[in-house]
Amino acid sequence: xxxxxxxxxxxxxxxxxxxxxxxxxxxxxxxxxxxxxxxxxxxxxxxxxxxxxxxxxxxxxxxxxxxxxxxxxxxxxxxxxxxxxxxxxxxxxxxxxxxxxxxxxxxxxxxxxxxxxxxxxxxxxxxxxxxxxxxxxxxxxxxxxxxxxxxxxxxxxxxxxxxxxxxxxxxxxxxxxxxxxxxxxxxxxxxxxxxxxxxxxxxxxxxxxxxxxxxxxxxxxxxxxxxxxxxxxxxxxxxxxxxxxxxxxxxxxxxxxxxxxxxxxxxxxxxxxxxxxxxxxxxxxxxxxxxxxxxxxxxxxxxxxxxxxxxxxxxxxxxxxxxxxxxxxxxxxxxxxxxxxxxxxxxxxxxxxxxxxxxxxxx
Amino acid sequence: xxxxxxxxxxxxxxxxxxxxxxxxxxxxxxxxxxxxxxxxxxxxxxxxxxxxxxxxxxxxxxxxxxxxxxxxxxxxxxxxxxxxxxxxxxxxxxxxxxxxxxxxxxxxxxxxxxxxxxxxxxxxxxxxxxxxxxxxxxxxxxxxxxxxxxxxxxxxxxxxxxxxxxxxxxxxxxxxxxxxxxxxxxxxxxxxxxxxxxxxxxxxxxxxxxxxxxxxxxxxxxxxxxxxxxxxxxxxxxxxxxxxxxxxxxxxxxxxxxxxxxxxxxxxxxxxxxxxxxxxxxxxxxxxxxxxxxxxxxxxxxxxxxxxxxxxxxxxxxxxxxxxxxxxxxxxxxxxxxxxxxxxxxxxxxxxxxxxxxxxxxxxxxxxxxxxxxxxxxxxxxxxxxxxxxxxxxxxxxxxxxxxxxxxxxxx
Numbered sequence: 001x002x003x004x005x006x007x008x009x010x011x012x013x014x015x016x017x018x019x020x021x022x023x024x025x026x027x028x029x030x031x032x033x034x035x036x037x038x039x040x041x042x043x044x045x046x047x048x049x050x051x052x053x054x055x056x057x058x059x060x061x062x063x064x065x066x067x068x069x070x071x072x073x074x075x076x077x078x079x080x081x082x083x084x085x086x087x088x089x090x091x092x093x094x095x096x097x098x099x100x101x102x103x104x105x106x107x108x109x110x111x112x113x114x115x116x117x118x119x120x121x122x123x124x125x126x127x128x129x130x131x132x133x134x135x136x137x138x139x140x141x142x143x144x145x146x147x148x149x150x151x152x153x154x155x156x157x158x159x160x161x162x163x164x165x166x167x168x169x170x171x172x173x174x175x176x177x178x179x180x181x182x183x184x185x186x187x188x189x190x191x192x193x194x195x196x197x198x199x200x201x202x203x204x205x206x207x208x209x210x211x212x213x214x215x216x217x218x219x220x221x222x223x224x225x226x227x228x229x230x231x232x233x234x235x236x237x238x239x240x241x242x243x244x245x246x247x248x249x250x251x252x253x254x255x256x257x258x259x260x261x262x263x264x265x266x267x268x269x270x271x272x273x274x275x276x277x278x279x280x281x282x283x284x285x286x287x288x289x290x291x292x293x294x295x296x297x298x299x300x301x302x303x304x305x306x307x308x309x310x311x312x313x314x315x316x317x318x319x320x321x322x323x324x325x326x327x328x329x330x331x332x333x334x335x336x337x338x339x340x341x342x343x344x345x346x347x348x349x350x351x352x353x354x355x356x357x358x359x360x361x362x363x
Numbered sequence: 364x365x366x367x368x369x370x371x372x373x374x375x376x377x378x379x380x381x382x383x384x385x386x387x388x389x390x391x392x393x394x395x396x397x398x399x400x401x402x403x404x405x406x407x408x409x410x411x412x413x414x415x416x417x418x419x420x421x422x423x424x425x426x427x428x429x430x431x432x433x434x435x436x437x438x439x440x441x442x443x444x445x446x447x448x449x450x451x452x453x454x455x456x457x458x459x460x461x462x463x464x465x466x467x468x469x470x471x472x473x474x475x476x477x478x479x480x481x482x483x484x485x486x487x488x489x490x491x492x493x494x495x496x497x498x499x500x501x502x503x504x505x506x507x508x509x510x511x512x513x514x515x516x517x518x519x520x521x522x523x524x525x526x527x528x529x530x531x532x533x534x535x536x537x538x539x540x541x542x543x544x545x546x547x548x549x550x551x552x553x554x555x556x557x558x559x560x561x562x563x564x565x566x567x568x569x570x571x572x573x574x575x576x577x578x579x580x581x582x583x584x585x586x587x588x589x590x591x592x593x594x595x596x597x598x599x600x601x602x603x604x605x606x607x608x609x610x611x612x613x614x615x616x617x618x619x620x621x622x623x624x625x626x627x628x629x630x631x632x633x634x635x636x637x638x639x640x641x642x643x644x645x646x647x648x649x650x651x652x653x654x655x656x657x658x659x660x661x662x663x664x665x666x667x668x669x670x671x672x673x674x675x676x677x678x679x680x681x682x683x684x685x686x687x688x689x690x691x692x693x694x695x696x697x698x699x700x701x702x703x704x705x706x707x708x709x710x711x712x713x714x715x716x717x718x719x720x721x722x723x724x725x726x727x728x729x730x731x732x733x734x735x736x737x738x739x740x741x742x743x744x745x746x747x748x749x750x751x752x753x754x755x756x757x758x759x760x761x762x763x764x765x766x767x768x769x770x771x772x773x774x775x
Contacts, residue, residue, distance in 0.1 A: 045458035154541035155472045159479030248476035252445040296439045302404035
């Protein structure tokens with residue numbers, strides 16, 4: 001009797017996992033198809049807004065990577081973004097180097113900067129880590145502002161031309177959008193894969209019980225440092241896309257507003273999920289744009305930050321783990337809905353009682 | 364279940380939001396003329412930006428809200444002093460709202476970014492209404508970018524000239540550390556040093572500094588005067604602290620274009636008595652355009668119009684006059700730009716026209732702070748008419764020189 005139940009339970013769990021994977025692949029394929037086909041329907045501005053959202057989302061994803069999987073809340077992500085952007089700007093625009101050279105160099109520089117910051121920051125944790133990264137962000141801002149002969153100071157580098165890819169200029173909205181979608185998706189898939197490897201599982205172990213992991217012989221600092229470098233690479237990729245998108249880079253990229261928008265995006269999307277960062281970036285970017293537009297059109301006022309702030313309060317209050325976070329309630333409901341949808345095709349398998357598969361799996 | 368509803372609502376809301384972004388063209392008898400306005404409406408420069416928007420609205424009102432039967436529709440966005448944001452907002456105004464004329468932005472770096480990216484907007488004319496970065500109308504002219512306000516150096520060329528006339532030979536400088544003050548200082552030094560004056564010390568402070576004790580301590584005691592190119596509350600704080608240190612009475616003060624505006628005079632008028640500054644505006648102008656703007660803005664906000672009200676009013680009026688001349692045919696951008704370049708009129712500040720680099724040629728006033736009828740005001744003591752962005756220098760040589768920054772020019 002017991003064994004019977006256990007086998008059937010095991011089968012059902014395996015079945016759920018298979019379905020889960022199938023579901024993920026289907027969702028991903030549908031989303032990608034929609035995203036890639038969107039330029040056929042959307043206006044130039046919508047594409048530009050989505051591009052901007054995805055770029056912010058990538059930085060938010062790099063934030064979530066550190067915060068959600070390494071327990072390190074970093075405000076310095078925009079410094080890595082800015083580093084890559086400046087390298088593209090200075091190398092491509094001021095020195096006339098080809099994009100084939102500046103882009104890898106930019107991502108590398110972002111990684112190196114993240115490595116340097118990491119050397120200093122990974123020794124601290126919690127609030128001290130946060131303050132440390134804030135200080136490092138301010139240092140980057142200061143250097144960008146003060147080292148005028150190289151960075152252009154307050155004005156930064158303007159008029160940066162985007163390169164051509166397969167005959168399409170990235171200065172146009174649709175090609176840049178498509179490239180951004182591809183880079184964002186590839187980064188997401190890469191990170192997702194990495195987090196399921198032993199390395200990724202070790203990271204999560206370190207996040208939850210650093211002392212125990214140390215006792216088990218894992219090199220905690222090294223893992224943290226590597227994660228920091230990895231987040232620098234992702235933020236650097238975003239920086240390359242961002243500088244081609246804006247055509248300008250100035251110290252403001254490492255300003256507090258820009259950094260807080262990243263943190264808000266990650267929070268709205270859910271810090272403990274990678275895709276949450278991407279979706280959060282899009283949501284926040286669209287939200288800010290729409291609220292600022294509507295406040296002008298309806299009320300003739302520019303106090304859109306107040307409204308945006310109120311919306312964030314509501315979101316954070318109702319979705320403490322973000323819209324896509326592993327919130328028990330959300331998860332339960334989503335699972336029930338999704339099981340019903342995907343289960344409908346596979347006949348009686350759909351009778352699995354909903355609501356009990358919510359034991360904490362990844363936290 | 365409640366949560367599902369919320370999630371669905373969130374997703375639907377997002378979809379709706381995207382839908383709303385592409386607001387459909389309003390069906391009206393006549394297609395409106397769409398004018399985008401970009402100003403810094405949040406942060407430290409929010410008040411100046413709001414003043415600018417008021418200025419635009421007053422100009423549109425003056426034309427009855429329409430040109431040749433076509434209603435003028437305004438779209439307003441916040442460029443937030445950030446060049447990246449300014450580029451995004453220009454895209455929003457042009458690509459989303461269909462703006463054919465964009466007025467703004469206000470800050471220097473933002474204006475520069477928009478100018479350098481202006482090739483992206485072949486079907487829109489951008490009229491820079493506040494940004495004073497020289498290279499917007501220099502070292503390369505964009506066919507669809509005009510500037511109606513002034514370059515940073517334009518109003519301070521005469522100030523350097525005046526300072527030398529006053530017998531000053533050594534002047535120290537306190538200025539904010541960004542492009543606009545660089546140009547203001549540059550203009551001043553260009554004329555002052557050309558005549559033989561020297562600037563032994565330049566003290567650059569970050570925007571929004573509240574404690575100036577270290578800056579004050581660096582002022583050499585042997586200078587004849589101090590040129591203060593600070594704006595907004597920075598100027599107020601600095602002057603107050605100069606007074607606290609007892610240095611204010613020992614030194615003559617020269618002011619930049621935004622150092623001595625109505626707002627500063629309202630709070631520290633008595634401390635600023637006698638300060639001479641260079642501007643394209645003044646508190647006491649006799650022309651009808653100024654009086655009319657003064658009256659209308661006074662009715663609206665109960666105070667005299669600031670420099671930013673005038674700048675944006677002027678930009679809007681300039682655009683509307685040119686639009687009137689092309690019978691409201693804003694779609695023919697070529698014709699509009701050609702007409703714009705030829706239009707000249709009496710703006711509240713002074714009579715204005717364009718040079719061939721798309722930059723305004725205004726009068727520059729040197730104003731001294733005096734008490735008029737119990738109120739502290741900027742009273743013009745000298746007028747330099749028709750000041751070019753190159754002063755009296757040769758345009759080619761001027762543009763060949765490096766752009767102003769912390770160390771350029773230099774004459775210690």
